[in-house]
Amino acid sequence: MQAPSFALTDPDGRPLQGWEVLDGPWDVGSEERWLLRLADGQLAVLGRLSPALARDESVRRRWVRDVERLVECAAPSVAAVLATGPRPDPRDPAAAPPWRLRVEPEGERLSTWLERAPVPIDELAHRGAALADALHAVHLGGAVVRNLHPRDLVWTVDGRLILTDVGLARVDLLSSHTASSLLVSGSAYAAPEQLMRTVVDQRADLYSLGVILWHAATGSLPFGEGPALLRERVALPAITTLRRDAPPILDLLLQRCLAERPEDRPESAAEVAWVLRGGAGDGLVRGGQTVCQRCGAALRLGQRLCLACGRLGVRFVHDSGPRTWGVELRTLSEDAESLTKLREFIGSVAEGTGRVDEFVIGDVTLYSDQELISRKRLPARLFNNLDEDTAKELCARLVALGLDVRPVRPIHTERWTAAVFGAALLTIGSGVALGSLGVAGGVIFAGVVAGIVATALIGSRASSALAARRVRALYHLRPQPAALPASDPLVARLAALLDGTSAGPTPADVRAQLGELALLVQRLVDRRAELTGLHEGRELELLTAPVEPLISELEARVRELARCDRELGELDEATMVRALAAVDARAGDPGPQSLERQRLLDGLDRLRSLEDRRTSTFHGLLEASTLLRRAIDLGLGVHDPAAEQQRQVQLALAALGGTAGD
Incomplete structure (x- = not known):
């Protein structure tokens, strides 16, 4: 010592x-x-x-x-x-x-507790909720832990969880550490964005909380010992497959906390604590995301109005009629850019596309037998069951991307029609022959004709089945429009935020969140329109009264974030640090040098003040969003007994009608 x-x-x-x-x-x-x-x-x-x-x-x-x-x-x-x-x-x-x-503080380090992992689920929930409470208290103070680590957490003898070091991790990034040494020494508990951004928000700590909870539940780290920035991009197994006693809501919570993107994580540590204490966790469920088919902006499933371009986000439709159209990919160049364009386009219009198929391009002798089995041959049918306008517009979009496609009708219906028509002609011819020949000869001839007809029909059906396999579509268009007309004033206010604020453009890290909140408010508006009883209407108004002031709070926070981002865009920490080092190394008049040094130091201080202000403002935005979701959930829980009774009556009448018909 x-x-x-x-x-x-x-x-x-x-x-x-x-x-x-x-x-x-x-x-x-x-x-x-x-x-x-x-x-x-x-x-x-x-x-x-x-x-x-x-x-x-x-x-x-x-x-x-x-x-x-x-x-x-x-x-x-x-x-x-x-x-x-x-x-x-x-x-x-x-x-x-x-x-x-x-x-x-005196007590047990959380790192010591994790040595006993996997721990019982009830103990995990108890300590995890206490840790979430401790984090929430820090976040309410406008701070972020940044590098939450079990060794810096102490479970005291009176049952409290104390954080011993908060908010100092940014200094390490400004020190003489190189980027490579930071990656090597980086913590597996730190969120991936730590080395990528100067400003992080409370959701970075929720990633660390997720790692700790996963470690406690399984006895191992979710992505290994290395830093999260270098983690493998693989899906985590469901915690319920590793722990049979784990409730499904715990799996949903951990998957959200450990999401690579901050916007996919829970918004508040209070929400995590609520779920761990037995809350329903509805706020953890996020609807699927897709993209607008007009402008490519992020779009929630359930929206038909794109908040980015203001147009319908789903334009292409299926046609189940007898003469439907398809889209066929005829050829594909071997450069990676063409396949990338095809993948991006398919992802924007098709549903459930985890990946786009690989194709056999060029000389087939260059592919192994296994590759020929797994890859699709060209020409290939991309889509089927389209109306004519949809097929032609899809083709126009793909041609504009430099892809060789054409609109076609499914050919198996035409082949089947031709086969049936040919069989009909043979049958007519056999009738004529039976009339002109004797009975014995007619019988023989009829048998021959019947065999020919049967063979033709079987062959045609087989050919049709083969054709159907050949023209089976690889992808299926997204079907839903759903709704978000900005007809309600509250929805319109949220939608307007996406177009920007008086202080500047709306920050990118809140746009998706605003779109989701607008969709939730629209659902609340729809529920209000459904209520017919006066008592239920008053009940809904009582429950949704906080919605308007919360939206006002969101508007104020978004304006402040836009203002901070505008000012931060004028300052670059790395540039000022390098300029400060250059001033110190330069020989010259000490007077101007001193003024330049002070100017740079003042700029760095202003930058840090802006970072703190943005972090605090973003905390407030996330907290307001969580409260708004809670208020909307309460409102959506109000049901109209009269309308429910009417539905039950209709169901009963339908059941009685079905019984009578039998």
């Missing part, structure tokens, strides 16, 4: 007395740390920014700001910061490296 060589002071600047070093120093990220026992017997951890990093003024200022944010957070689930230093200004590059002293 080696005691720190710098002086420790309390918040009033008085020297701390009577402490002793129990362990240290050791390195954690950008800090050196010691375990101390204070004069009153309390355990504490002393963390100091590495001296090498403290010489970089931009890193130093970032570390000090993050510690100040940690003090301001003051969440009961975060280990309290007892003192910081050196005084009077820890940002001063001429001073000793900055440090912080925080409480070290």
Whole structure:
């Protein structure tokens, strides 16, 4: 053990007395740390920014700001910061490296608890809900843990979960670590976006929570020991296949928390805690997504109006009539671009397309027997059962992409018709022959004709079946329009947000969320229109009263996010850090140099303030979205007894009618 060589002071600047070093120093990220026992017997951890990093003024200022944010957070689930230093200004590059002293809570580390995994489901739910509560308290304070790790979580003797270090992971990215070393040393618990974005929101912590819950349930990490950015893109098995005692809602919760994209995760740690305590978890269920067939924007299944272009999102329709059309792919070039265009187009119009088939292109001798079995031969039928307009417009779209297609009718109906017509002619001819020959000769001739007719019919049917196999469509068009007319004022307000705000364009990371909320509000509007009873109508109005103010809150948050993004777009952290290093290395007039340094440092401070403001604003947006969903769920739970009774009567009458008919 080696005691720190710098002086420790309390918040009033008085020297701390009577402490002793129990362990240290050791390195954690950008800090050196010691375990101390204070004069009153309390355990504490002393963390100091590495001296090498403290010489970089931009890193130093970032570390000090993050510690100040940690003090301001003051969440009961975060280990309290007892003192910081050196005084009077820890940002001063001429001073000793900055440090912080925080409480070290006594209890069991969550990493020790995970060594006993897999743990019972009820214990997992209890501790997981407590961890979600602790995270939610941090998020309400406007902070993000960023690198939530079991070693930094303590289950205290009085049953509370305490986070020991919050919000310092960003300093590691600004330090002298290289990108490769960060990937090697990266945590399996950190969300994939950690190394890709300067601003992350509370959903990054929900990914870490999902990893911890998966580890507790199975005894292993979901994607191995490496960082999430390098994880394999494979689907996780259902937790119910690994734990028979796991409820299906736990599987849904974990799949959502561990989603690679933040927008696919739950919005709030409070929602996770609610599910783990037995909540229904309806908010975890997300409808399927597709794309608008007009503009290609993301579209919720259930929307017929695209909120991006304002047009119908599903245009192409099936035709079940006797003379339907199809689309045939005649040839395909060997370049990857053509196949990519085909895949993207099929994904935009077809339902349930996990992948697009591979085709035999060019010389068949270049393919193995296995490849010839698995690949489709050209020409190939892409779609069947289309009306003429749909078939021709689909072909026009594909031709515009440089693909060789043509509209065709299914040929098996034509072959079958020709076969039947030929059989009819043979039958007529046999009747004529029977009249002109004798009885014996007529019988013989009739037998020959019957054999010919049977053979023709069988051959035609076989040919028809073969043709049907050849023209069986590879894909099936998406059928549903469904609805989102922006006729209701509340829906129109959400739809208008997608066109932008007075402060600037709507941020991309909230557009899909707004579309989903607009669809939910539309369903609530539809339910209100269905209610005929006065009592039920008043009940619905009571339950949906919070919807309008919540939408107003969403509008304000989206405007603030747009404002933050506009200002952040004018600042680039990496560029300013490099410029600051260049100023320090350049010889010249110290006056202008000092002004330039201060300008860059002020820009970095402004950038960090904007990042904090955006994070806090985004937290508020997610919380408002969760509350709005809850309000809508309550409203959708209101049913009209009169209408329900009428449906039951109609069902009973239909059943009686069916019985009488039998």
